Amino acid sequence: MFATSRDQLRQLGYMSAAVQQQPHLQPLLRKMLNCMQVIRSCVNDELRDPSKDISNVISLCRKKVDALMIEFQSVMDQDCPSAEYFEEKRKESIENDLKAVACKDPMKEKMLRDAILYLRQLEETREFHASLLSAQEDLTTYPISTYAYGTTSYLTMKSLLQLGPISQVLDNIYEDPHPDACTVFGSSTGSLVVYTALSQGIPVRGIEILPFLVDQSKKMTTRCKIDAPITFLLDDMLNVSLDNTKLLILASQCWDKDLWAKLLSKLQMINHSMVILDYTDRLSSETWCSHIATGFGAVSWNDHQEFNVYSIQQE
Numbered sequence: 345m346f347a348t349s350r351d352q353l354r355q356l357g358y359m360s361a362a363v364q365q366q367p368h369l370q371p372l373l374r375k376m377l378n379c380m381q382v383i384r385s386c387v388n389d390e391l392r393d394p395s396k397d398i399s400n401v402i403s404l405c406r407k408k409v410d411a412l413m414i415e416f417q418s419v420m421d422q423d424c425p426s427a428e429y430f431e432e433k434r435k436e437s438i439e440n441d442l443k444a445v446a447c448k449d450p451m452k453e454k455m456l457r458d459a460i461l462y463l464r465q466l467e468e469t470r471e472f473h474a475s476l477l478s479a480q481e482d483l484t485t486y487p488i489s490t491y492a493y494g495t496t497s498y499l500t501m502k503s504l505l506q507l508g509p510i511s512q513v514l515d516n517i518y519e520d521p522h523p524d525a526c527t528v529f530g531s532s533t534g535s536l537v538v539y540t541a542l543s544q545g546i547p548v549r550g551i552e553i554l555p556f557l558v559d560q561s562k563k564m565t566t567r568c569k570i571d572a573p574i575t576f577l578l579d580d581m582l583n584v585s586l587d588n589t590k591l592l593i594l595a596s597q598c599w600d601k602d603l604w605a606k607l608l609s610k611l612q613m614i615n616h617s618m619v620i621l622d623y624t625d626r627l628s629s630e631t632w633c634s635h636i637a638t639g640f641g642a643v644s645w646n647d648h649q650e651f652n653v654y655s656i657q658q659e
């Protein structure tokens with residue numbers, strides 16, 4: 345059931361991304377988004393209670409998705425790919441990540457490959473999503489959408505770390521390492537932390553608010569025998585000191601307005617130089633930091649995500 349719904353969501357995700365930019369197709373987009381919402385809520389019902397029989401709703405959804413695929417084909421003059429196509433693409437993306445692995449210390453490359461495989465397999469399991477949903481529903485500090493799950497491929501991260509200003513600050517951290525020098529806010533299952541630490545040979549600290557995800561990050565380091573100076577902290581990013589941080593990664597695409605406003609006040613108080621890599625362009629309107637680079641890459645919710653790099657300059 346879980347896999348069937350996932351396939352339907354992938355097809356709807358593909359079609360909605362394609363019609364999104366076309367103003368005259370907004371009614372079709374709305375139908376697709378509604379259908380996605382119904383499927384997600386069925387999946388969540390089943391994740392909460394595996395004994396719940398959702399097969400009728402899922403087959404109704406299949407009919408709805410098929411009808412939307414026909415409508416999509418007629419207005420866009422292109423077919424929506426099959427479930428097999430998306431599965432093939434996912435396999436290809438994992439293979440490309442594995443081929444692209446490169447570490448400052450080549451002895452660490454096997455660890456990095458093991459971590460990529462481990463994390464990509466983990467997110468395919470029903471158990472992972474059932475426990476994640478329960479963790480998301482337990483924590484009411486922020487709206488549930490602030491805890492959304494998403495992943496960034498290793499290849500994307502590799503290309504972001506090669507952007508001029510980021511590669512400069514990484515060299516600087518390599519020369520003068522500190523456990524907090526590179527910090528990831530919203531570290532999820534630990535992928536960005538482990539990718540950065542192993543490829544660059546530097547310490548990296550991940551901060552994550554959901555206990556289940558911090559546990560998963562730690563489990564991954566043990567299972568994959570990761571030998572790197574990485575730390576996973578269970579905390580609200582608003583409570584964490586950035587005094588020794590030179591590179592801050594904000595996995596911010598799903599954070600709500602209130603959290604973002606409080607984070608801005610925190611960042612505004614920083615009185616040392618820092619480079620910030622963000623998944624949005626929301627810092628572009630701030631006068632206390634400068635936009636210094638843009639990058640693009642595939643993430644789980646978008647094949648061509650824009651990333652922005654900012655700097656805070658202080659004497």
Ligand SMILES: C[S@@+](CC[C@H](N)C(=O)[O-])C[C@H]1O[C@@H](n2cnc3c(N)ncnc32)[C@H](O)[C@@H]1O
Pocket residue numbers: 486490491492493494495496529530531532535536551552553554557579580581582595596597598599603643
């Ligand atoms: C979209 S996910 C991160 C995605 C991932 N890093 C990637 O590879 O794309 C954002 C994470 O931020 C976490 N988060 C939300 N609010 C937070 C807070 N106040 N402090 C720390 N982490 C938070 C969420 O629980 C979620 O795991």
